[in-house]
Amino acid sequence: MKLTKRDILAAPLIAALGLGKGGYAHSLASSAADDTAALPAAFPTGPFTSTVESLKTYRTPDWFRDAKFGIWSHWGPQAVPRQGDWYARFMYVPGHPHYDHHVKTYGHPSAVGYKDLIPLWTADRFDPDALMERYAAAGAKYFVSMGVHHDNFDLWKSRHQRWNATTMGPKRDIVGAWKSAAKRRGLRFGVSEHLAASYTWWHPSHLYDQFWPKLGVAYDGADPKLADLYHDNANEPFINTPQSWYTLNTAFHQHWLRRIRDLVDAYQPDLLYSDGGLPFGAVGRSLVAHLYNASAARTGGRVDAVYTCKDSGSGEFHREASVQDVERGVLPGINAYPWQTCTSNGDWFFNDRHPYKTVANVITMLADIVSKNGNLLLNVVQLPDGSLPPQSEQLLAELAPWIKVNGEAIHGTRPWVSFGEGPTETAAGMFKESGDYSARDIRFTTKGDTLYALTLGEPSATVAITALRLDNPHERRRVRKVRLLGHRGSVSFRQTDAALVIDVPPTLPTRHASAFAIDFA
Numbered sequence: 001m002k003l004t005k006r007d008i009l010a011a012p013l014i015a016a017l018g019l020g021k022g023g024y025a026h027s028l029a030s031s032a033a034d035d036t037a038a039l040p041a042a043f044p045t046g047p048f049t050s051t052v053e054s055l056k057t058y059r060t061p062d063w064f065r066d067a068k069f070g071i072w073s074h075w076g077p078q079a080v081p082r083q084g085d086w087y088a089r090f091m092y093v094p095g096h097p098h099y100d101h102h103v104k105t106y107g108h109p110s111a112v113g114y115k116d117l118i119p120l121w122t123a124d125r126f127d128p129d130a131l132m133e134r135y136a137a138a139g140a141k142y143f144v145s146m147g148v149h150h151d152n153f154d155l156w157k158s159r160h161q162r163w164n165a166t167t168m169g170p171k172r173d174i175v176g177a178w179k180s181a182a183k184r185r186g187l188r189f190g191v192s193e194h195l196a197a198s199y200t201w202w203h204p205s206h207l208y209d210q211f212w213p214k215l216g217v218a219y220d221g222a223d224p225k226l227a228d229l230y231h232d233n234a235n236e237p238f239i240n241t242p243q244s245w246y247t248l249n250t251a252f253h254q255h256w257l258r259r260i261r262d263l264v265d266a267y268q269p270d271l272l273y274s275d276g277g278l279p280f281g282a283v284g285r286s287l288v289a290h291l292y293n294a295s296a297a298r299t300g301g302r303v304d305a306v307y308t309c310k311d312s313g314s315g316e317f318h319r320e321a322s323v324q325d326v327e328r329g330v331l332p333g334i335n336a337y338p339w340q341t342c343t344s345n346g347d348w349f350f351n352d353r354h355p356y357k358t359v360a361n362v363i364t365m366l367a368d369i370v371s372k373n374g375n376l377l378l379n380v381v382q383l384p385d386g387s388l389p390p391q392s393e394q395l396l397a398e399l400a401p402w403i404k405v406n407g408e409a410i411h412g413t414r415p416w417v418s419f420g421e422g423p424t425e426t427a428a429g430m431f432k433e434s435g436d437y438s439a440r441d442i443r444f445t446t447k448g449d450t451l452y453a454l455t456l457g458e459p460s461a462t463v464a465i466t467a468l469r470l471d472n473p474h475e476r477r478r479v480r481k482v483r484l485l486g487h488r489g490s491v492s493f494r495q496t497d498a499a500l501v502i503d504v505p506p507t508l509p510t511r512h513a514s515a516f517a518i519d520f521a
Contacts, residue, residue: 043289043290043293044290044293044294045293046289046292046293046296046297047292047293047301047303048288048289048292048293048296049289050282050285050286050288051285052285052318052321054289055285055288055289055318055320055322056320056321057320058292058320058321059303060306060323061302061303061304061305061306063141063188063304064142064188064271064306064323064375065338065414066411066412067142067188067375067411068141068366068370068375068376068410068411068412068413069139069140069141069375069378069403069411070141070188070190070271070375070376070378071135071138071143071144071377071379072143072144072145072146072192072342072344072377072379072380073143073144073146073178073379073380073382074146074149074192074349075146075349075386076146076149076151076153076155077114077117077118077120077121077151078149078151078349079121079349079350079382079383079384080120080121081101081105081106081117082350082351082384083098083101084347084349084353084354085347085348085349085351086098086150087102087349088114088117088150088151088202088205089150089201089204089205090204091109092204092205092207092221094209094210108217109205109220110208110209110217110218110219110220111220112220113205113219113220113221113226114221114229114230115220115226115229118153118163118169120169120384121169121170121384122169122170122385123169123170123174123384123385123386124170124386125383125385125386125387126170126172126174126177126385126386127386127387128177128178128180128181129181131388132182132184132187133185134396135185135187135380136185136186137396137400138396138400138403139399139400139403139407139410139411141187141188142188142189142271143178143182143188143190144189144190144273144377145174145178145179145189145190145191145192146175146192146194147175147191147192147260147263148193148195148198148259148263149194149198150194150195150197150198150201150275151198151202152195152229152231153165153168153169153229154259155174156173156174156175156263156266156267157173157176157266158259158262159262159266160258160259160262161228161259162228163228163229175191179267179269188270188271189267189269189270189271190270190271190272190306191263191267191269191271191272191273192272192273192274192275193263193272193273193274194274194275195256195259195260196246196256196274196275196276196284197238197245197246197275197276198231199231199233199236199246199249200233200236200237200244200245200246200247201238202230202231203233203236203237203238204219204221205219205220205221205222205230206218206221206222207219207221207222208222222234231252233249236248242312242313242314243314245276245313245314245315246277246280246313246314246315253279253280253281253283256279256280256283257280257283257287260272260287261287261290264287264290265294268294268298269291269305270304270306271306271307271308272288272291272306272308273309273325273342273377274307274308274309274310274315275310276309276310276312276313276314276315277310277311277312277313277314277315277316278307278309278315278316278317278318278322279315280315281316284315284316285316288321288322291305291307292307306322306323307321307322307323308322308323308324308325309322309324309325310324310325310326310327310430320337323337323338323339323340324337324339325340325341325342326339326340326341326342326374326429327342327431328341328344328431328433329427329428329431329432329433330369330372330374330426330428330432331372331374331428332428333419334371334372334373334418335372335373335374337373338374338375339373339374340374340375340376340377341365341374341376341377342377342378343357343365343376343379343433344357344379344380345357345362345378345379345380345392345395346381346389346391346392348379350381350383350384350389356381356391356395357395358395359394359399359402360511360513362376362378362395362399363402363512363513364435364437364441364457364512364513365435366410367409367410367443367454367456367513368419368420368435368443368456370410370413370445371416371420371443371444371445371454372415372419373414380395380396398511398512401510402510402511405485405510406454406485406486406513406514406515408447408452408485408515408517409452409515410445412447413445413446413452414445414446414447415444415446416444416451416474418474419443419444420441420442420443420444421441421442421465421466421467422437422440422442422456423438423440423441424436424441435456438456438457439455439456439457439459439460439463440457441456441457442455442456442463442465443456449519449520450517451475451517451518451519452515452516452517452518453465453515453516453518454513454514454516455513455514455515455516456513457513458508458512458514459504459508461503461504462501462503463501463502463504463516464499464500464501465501465502466498466499468499468500468518469495469498469499469500470495470496470497471497475520477520477521478495478521479493479495479518479519479521480519480520480521481518482500482502482516482517482519483519484505484508484509484514484515484516485509485514485516485517486509487505487508487509489505491503491504491505500518502516
């Protein structure tokens with residue numbers, strides 16, 4: 001879910017038009033019984049039902065805990081204008097830069113709407129196999145394809161939506177192409193659904209300008225013939241409150257269930273991501289139960305599937321039943337349950353003006369997140385045609401050699417008793433990406449009897465690890481051996497009352513961060 005300052009611009013328009021009160025209240029009343037719904041009879045039975053108690057028996061599979069790093073393709077028709085995230089919504093909000101760009105470039109949204117941008121997304125340079133090879137080389141162990149964003153456009157051969165990528169735009173099964181490429185490279189495969197929020201998110205498309213020369217001329221979203229794209233939900237706006245993220249209209253709950261079940265059944269993903277909390281009470285829980293039951297049926301009873309959602313806004317979140325996703329942020333300290341950060345190396349959709357993360361940003365984020373029992377799911381920005389901009393090319397090119405040397409300290413690891421030490425404090429929570437780290441900032445991971453210490457910067461001369469001083473409270477065994485991953489020679493060290501002091505070789509095997517493997521007597 002993306003609740004940003006940009007959405008404040010939409011609130012005055014909605015308030016001025018006086019929309020949303022009657023229909024919203026009616027929907028609230030009509031949804032009261034929905035949360036008690038049972039698992040639909042059409043779903044095959046299995047070990048899980050739609051009750052909270054049943055779903056809390058779920059255990060996160062080892063493949064996800066071992067993977068640590070995934071790459072996401074957050075890509076679709078909204079990349080076409082090259083203006084960034086939420087274009088489809090804000091092109092209908094006067095005063096927003098997306099509206100100004102749309103009027104100047106394409107025309108007024110009463111005549112040229114989002115429906116007219118979809119055919120421009122041809123994805124003519126999209127080569128999933130070539131991209132997947134690079135993603136695997138960069139260290140990704142799972143890959144997630146956009147299934148449907150808030151624009152209500154399905155990227156698969158949808159049984160329930162004519163607005164899909166096999167009939168419009170690229171006229172290609174994007175999700176299917178990504179899955180085939182991921183499986184050929186041995187990566188686990190996931191899909192993301194943002195449909196649940198679309199029913200209120202699309203509200204501005206039903207409005208109109210409040211000024212000349214288009215005063216009162218409805219945008220194309222108000223056309224009833226286009227309700228299957230823009231929804232018929234003009235009386236339930238999403239304003240700048242988390243509580244309005246999900247619709248309260250039970251008909252839309254069932255619409256969501258049919259669509260996302262089709263996605264799950266057709267592509268059998270290892271991971272399903274919802275952009276928000278678990279949607280729609282028991283309806284959403286029934287879909288998660290089906291995801292888990294279908295996985296168990298394919299694997300002889302072992303549930304290999306992951307469902308990840310956010311503990312924020314409307315919807316549900318049950319820590320034992322799913323994996324918590326933190327958008328553009330981290331959790332504080334070591335979490336008892338596996339979790340995930342989702343972020344992007346740039347804007348969520350391609351943006352000509354948006355800054356990009358450096359490879360050092362990504363590496364230090366990865367080390368910090370893994371030390372706290374988390375995974376990093378990184379969107380690697382794609383151009384509208386499906387190829388990569390230079391910034392994404394450079395990121396992958398620099399990640400590959402780093403992970404080849406230091407992946408031992410990332411993949412298959414578990415947290416230590418302490419996640420790390422150092423002078424830099426990382427803010428916790430969504431939309432709080434931070435961390436101007438130095439080599440004095442250290443993160444710990446473990447595998448077997450080996451402890452890894454990753455410096456979040458390029459060390460020189462010595463590295464001092466105070467958590468491994470003599471008589472420390474964490475590890476009573478003495479340090480027996482220290483290796484610098486990627487360095488062929490020996491590394492000298494000494495354990496003092498103040499710290500484990502490691503002498504750093506004059507030449508480091510990798511840039512950006514270094515990993516020391518520490519063995520004990």
